[in-house]
Amino acid sequence: MVSWENIFCWIQMVLLYTFLYTFLHQRTYLFCLKHNVLEDLSNRCKPIYYKNVNPKFPEGGKMSQYLESLRIGDTIDFRGPSGLLVYQGNGAFAIKAEKKAEPVIKTSKKVGMIAGGTGITPMLQIITAIMKDPQDQTVCHLLFANQTEKDILLRPELEEIAANHPTRFKLWFTLDRAPEKWEYSQGFISEDMVRDHLPPPGDDTLILLCGPPPMIQFACNPNLDKVGHASSRRFTF
Incomplete structure (x- = not known):
């Protein structure tokens, strides 16, 4: 039986993954959950980013501290999805230049994605939408940058998708600080990484970007x- 404690922990993890950028960068994402997500996440949860715990975030995580302060029975308002990009299926993307603009439809057979850290959030949603439709032959290439191997969010999920759809989803990592015998790239996103691990440029290729603005x-x-x-x-979330 799943306890209230585990349910709260699940909410914290999902919201942290999907809404961190919304709070910090005013971005709104759609998220999808597997039916067994409570079982998957209940054993992974632990408090994260309180004040004075992580030296990189001395003030603690805004989202996790807010959620930790909630009590059972409190209500939370959700809004969205209200982003500028909507995937319509079969390689078609409806993209707005701004919120009030009319969307422009861009089609692609190949989607190249560069994600940094929590920037994986919108990429995973698009990848999942494409892969779950056997009629959708769009091919996705993901170049995922992180500081260390421990920082790679959702790695098991990404590797499972790559294993199940080897011709439709290409996955590659790069780390700032790679461990010994690391089989992927090391360092910042480079010309060689773009050339080797993303689809070639063309009218049937769309590039999606999400990560820290300096990156x-x-x-x-x-x-x-x-x-x-x-x-x-190109489109930047």
């Missing part, structure tokens, strides 16, 4: 330019 500005976009990916075929 997007100084690593992703310059190297996408070098490889020849047109800015009109």
Whole structure:
């Protein structure tokens, strides 16, 4: 039987993954859950990011501390999805330049994704939507950047998708500080990584980006330019 404690912990983890960027960067994401998510997550939960616990976040995590203060019976309001990009299926993306603009439909056969840290959130939702539809032949390439191996969010889920759909989902990691015998890349996003692990530029390729703004500005976009990916075929969450 799943306890209230585990239910609260599940809510904390899901909201932390999916809404951290909403609070910090005003981004709103749609999230989907497996039917057995409580069972999957109940054994993984532990308090995270209280004040003066993690030296990288001395003030603690805004979201986790807020949720920790809630009591059973309290209510939470949710809003969304209200993002600028909606995946419509079969390689079609409805993209708005701004919230009040009319969406422009962009189609693609290949989707290249660069995610940094919690920027994996919208990528996983799109990947999952594509892979669960056997009629959707869109191919996804994910280049996922993190500081250390322990920082890789949702790695088991991503590797499971890659194992189940080897021709439709290509997965590659890069770490700032890689352990010995690390089989993937090390360092910041580079021209070689973009060239080797994302689909080639073209009218049937769409590039999606989500991560810390400095990573997007100084690593992703310059190297996408070098490889020849047109800015009109890119979208940054």
